[in-house]
Each structure stands twice: as structure tokens, then as C-alpha cells.
Amino acid sequence: MENRSISDIIEAYLKEVFGDDTQIEIRRSEIADHFNVVPSQINYVIKTRFTIQNGYLVQSKRGGGGYIRIERVNLLGDVDVLNSLVQAIGNTIRERDAFAIIQTLYNEKVISQREGDLMLMALSKQTLAVDDTNMVNKLRARILVSFLNRLRYES
Amino acid sequence: MENRSISDIIEAYLKEVFGDDTQIEIRRSEIADHFNVVPSQINYVIKTRFTIQNGYLVQSKRGGGGYIRIERVNLLGDVDVLNSLVQAIGNTIRERDAFAIIQTLYNEKVISQREGDLMLMALSKQTLAVDDTNMVNKLRARILVSFLNRLRYES
DNA sequence: CATCATCTGACTAATCTTGACCATTATTTT
DNA sequence: AAAATAATGGTCAAGATTAGTCAGATGATG
Numbered sequence: 001m002e003n004r005s006i007s008d009i010i011e012a013y014l015k016e017v018f019g020d021d022t023q024i025e026i027r028r029s030e031i032a033d034h035f036n037v038v039p040s041q042i043n044y045v046i047k048t049r050f051t052i053q054n055g056y057l058v059q060s061k062r063g064g065g066g067y068i069r070i071e072r073v074n075l076l077g078d079v080d081v082l083n084s085l086v087q088a089i090g091n092t093i094r095e096r097d098a099f100a101i102i103q104t105l106y107n108e109k110v111i112s113q114r115e116g117d118l119m120l121m122a123l124s125k126q127t128l129a130v131d132d133t134n135m136v137n138k139l140r141a142r143i144l145v146s147f148l149n150r151l152r153y154e155s
Numbered sequence: 156m157e158n159r160s161i162s163d164i165i166e167a168y169l170k171e172v173f174g175d176d177t178q179i180e181i182r183r184s185e186i187a188d189h190f191n192v193v194p195s196q197i198n199y200v201i202k203t204r205f206t207i208q209n210g211y212l213v214q215s216k217r218g219g220g221g222y223i224r225i226e227r228v229n230l231l232g233d234v235d236v237l238n239s240l241v242q243a244i245g246n247t248i249r250e251r252d253a254f255a256i257i258q259t260l261y262n263e264k265v266i267s268q269r270e271g272d273l274m275l276m277a278l279s280k281q282t283l284a285v286d287d288t289n290m291v292n293k294l295r296a297r298i299l300v301s302f303l304n305r306l307r308y309e310s
Numbered sequence: 311c312a313t314c315a316t317c318t319g320a321c322t323a324a325t326c327t328t329g330a331c332c333a334t335t336a337t338t339t340t
Numbered sequence: 341a342a343a344a345t346a347a348t349g350g351t352c353a354a355g356a357t358t359a360g361t362c363a364g365a366t367g368a369t370g
Contacts, residue, residue: 006327040328044325062333062348062350063347066334114305121302124301129297142284146277147273150272162315183359193319194358195362198359203315216324217325218358220325222358
């Protein structure tokens with residue numbers, strides 16, 4: 001953790017702001033000023049680290065009194081959230097996004113580390129290596145959705 | 156230790172860096188500079204000396220703030236069983252045979268029921284549905300072997 | 311001298327940073 | 341009201357900064 005990018009640092013800062021709350025509201029320019037970066041970098045941090053795959057929902061408003069609101073959600077705990085997630089997956093998903101989902105499930109204690117590792121194995125680029133990249137992403141989506149459904153309906 | 160290659164020296168250096176820690180994080184270019192070799196030589200050292208068979212896991216990230224992280228893990232005792240299973244699987248396996256292996260792993264208490272269920276999801280004909288049956292069996296073999304490789308160690 | 315391990319470098323891929331330009335909403339002026 | 345202005349956030353593409361891959365050259369060993 002020595003060579004962190006400024007994006008990593010901003011990510012950590014925002015997560016710290018949450019504290020025990022389930023949502024935070026920020027002004028983009030304030031955060032950008034605070035870390036001395038261009039405002040659009042905040043969009044980058046949000047787009048890459050606070051996605052639905054990571055267990056976050058984001059809303060914003062422009063103009064005077066504008067804001068960016070980030071909400072932390074449980075992937076399997078809420079039907080609407082799960083639907084959003086499945087929609088985001090669609091029938092194809094990249095390795096990085098799939099990995100983020102597994103990480104989120106682990107963070108939420110829905111799965112153990114070993115279960116998560118096993119899932120990562122089945123979803124990895126290396127394991128699924130096939131000539132056709134398009135096919136790999138489709139396969140990964142099917143396997144991941146199978147996992148999610150299994151977790152959802154288990155009792 | 157007379158004829159040590161530079162790869163051997165880099166290997167020894169990295170292992171020294173571990174100290175009592177279970178993982179280290181390096182910048183590829185730094186190590187390469189330090190030993191005056193091209194960066195890709197570091198990949199060579201890692202690929203030949205920090206494998207899972209030797210008890211190491213490797214993760215990396217490119218781009219700004221990029222790194223290579225090497226983690227030392229404990230290899231488990233029943234490696235021979237896993238080896239023979241991997242041998243038996245080869246590069247293709249039918250659904251029923253894969254299911255039998257999962258059942259055996261569960262009977263032998265190598266995996267929990269939940270882990271077994273998740274594995275079955277990823278190995279099922281339905282999940283892997285692809286036009287080419289031959290391809291399905293190859294994919295299943297790769298996924299199953301990946302699972303077995305994860306069972307070789309504990310974090 | 312045949313084979314395997316090591317070393318190199320050109321090319322590729324992923325991630326982060328920056329800035330110019332765009333879109334939306336609120337407030338002030340006419 | 342309507343129009344202008346101010347105050348937000350959004351998008352996208354270029355450039356910078358890492359690491360990965362692969363094939364060929366070179367070296368070591370039996």
C-alpha cells in the first residue's frame with residue numbers, strides 16, 4: 001500500500017467520510033480542491049470505485065446547490081439493488097467488474113474468503129481463456145449470475 | 156551457489172524483502188533498475204520462482220500507482236490427492252465426471268456443502284451452455300482444475 | 311551439440327491524470 | 341416573465357505511467 005495513486009487516496013478519504021452512515025453528500029469542487037486535482041478526477045474515482053458492483057449507488061444534481069450523493073447498499077439484501085446489479089451485468093461482464101462484485105459480497109460477509117476465492121477462479125480471464133473474448137465475457141456473466149442466484153435462493 | 160544467475164539473485168533479494176511479513180509489494184521498474192536488468196526480467200523471475208506450487212500468489216496493477224504484490228501462502232498436506240485428480244482430469248471432462256469429483260471432495264471433507272454447490276453451478280452443462288460440446292468439456296476441465304488449485308493452500 | 315534456462319527488447323494492455331468543452335439548475339437582471 | 345449570468349456537475353479523449361506478453365538471442369549443462 002505504499003505506491004497509492006491520488007485516486008486511491010481520494011477513495012479512502014470518501015470511505016472514511018461515511019463513518020457509520022449509509023450515505024454521504026459531497027461537492028465535487030470541494031473534494032477536488034482539497035486534493036488539488038481537477039474536478040473531473042472525482043468523476044473518475046466515483047466511476048471506477050463507487051459502482052453498483054462495489055455496492056454503491058450514486059446520484060447527483062448540477063447547478064446551484066448541486067451535489068454528488070453516494071449511498072452504500074447491500075447487493076443481495078434489496079430486490080431493487082439486485083435487479084440493478086443483474087441489469088448492469090446483462091449477458092456480458094468484464095473480469096474487473098466481476099471481481100468487484102465478489103469483493104463486495106465478501107465485504108458484506110455474504111460469502112467467506114475461500115468461497116470468494118473459488119468464485120474468482122471460475123470467473124478469471126485465465127481460466128475462461130477462449131479464442132473469442134466476446135464469448136469469455138458472456139460465459140463469465142452466466143457463471144456469475146448462477147452464483148448470485150444460488151446465494152439468493154439458498155436456505 | 157557458485158554460478159548464480161541474476162534471476163537467482165533477484166529471487167533471493169525478494170525473499171529477503173519479505174522478512175516476517177506474509178506479503179510484499181514492489182514496483183517492477185524499481186527492482187529492474189536496482190539490478191540493472193530489463194523490466195520484463197522481473198516477470199520472468201516471478202513466473203519461474205513465485206508460483207503457486209512454490210507457495211506464492213501474485214497480484215498486480217498497471218498504470219499510475221501500479222505494483223506487483225507477492226503473497227506467501229501455506230500449502231496444504233493433501234497435495235498428492237489434488238495432483239492425481241488434476242492428472243486424471245486432463246484437459247476435458249464431462250459433467251457427470253466433474254460432479255462425481257465434487258461429491259468425492261465433499262465426502263472427504265475437503266470442501267463444505269456450500270462450496271460444493273457453488274462449484275456445481277460453475278461446472279453445470281446449463282451454465283456453460285455453448286454450441287460446441289467439445290469446448291464445454293474443455294472449459295469445465297479448466298474451471299475444475301482452477302478450483303483444485305485453490306484448494307492447494309490456505310491464506 | 312542438443313536442450314533447457316535465462317535475458318532482452320519491441321510491442322501490447324491497463325490504469326490514472328488532465329483539460330477542453332458540454333449540460334443542468336439556481337439566481338439575478340431586464 | 342424572459343433573458344442573462346452564475347454555479348454546479350458530466351463527458352470524452354489525449355497523454356502519462358505503470359505492468360504483461362512473446363519471440364528471438366544468448367548462455368549453461370549434460
